[in-house]
Amino acid sequence: MTRLRAEDLTLAYEKRVVAEGLGVEIPDGSFTxxxxxxxxxxxxxxxxxxxxxxxREGTVYLDGEPLLHDLNHACRYATHLIAMRGGEVLAExxxxxxxxxxxxxxxxGLPCRVIPDPETETPxxxxxxxxxxxxxxx
Numbered sequence: 001m002t003r004l005r006a007e008d009l010t011l012a013y014e015k016r017v018v019a020e021g022l023g024v025e026i027p028d029g030s031f032t033x034x035x036x037x038x039x040x041x042x043x044x045x046x047x048x049x050x051x052x053x054x055x056r057e058g059t060v061y062l063d064g065e066p067l068l069h070d071l072n073h074a075c076r077y078a079t080h081l082i083a084m085r086g087g088e089v090l091a092e093x094x095x096x097x098x099x100x101x102x103x104x105x106x107x108x109g110l111p112c113r114v115i116p117d118p119e120t121e122t123p124x125x126x127x128x129x130x131x132x133x134x135x136x137x138x
Contacts, residue, residue: 001028004049009058011044018044022058071108075099075123083107099123 047053111128
């Protein structure tokens with residue numbers, strides 16, 4: 001059985017494409033090693049499988065479900081969330097209990113508001129926008 005797999009991945013850093021149409025399956029219970037010369041995409045693939053790099057195209061699956069690369073999706077679908085920064089766990093638990101504007105700013109450096117998702121009542125992160133100056137605010 002394969003719990004972790006990727007299909008049709010295109011991996012890139014800005015305009016530099018590292019891999020196109022990549023597909024891999026990591027067998028359960030295996031000790032898998034990725035080999036190849038320097039700069040062939042080994043670390044980039046690992047970053048995509050670990051959700052550290054969002055694929056430009058394609059999908060990474062865990063247990064047959066697409067892995068989430070978006071905090072709002074994670075809040076909507078996860079039952080347990082682990083928030084990390086700099087190799088340290090800052091919070092863990094149900095998203096409704098741990099996701100706050102303060103946590104999002106600590107983890108991502110993103111000023112925001114956290115409101116209930118109108119569809120699911122789970123946390124919904126709304127990035128702080130630039131305020132538009134009007135005659136009223138001047």
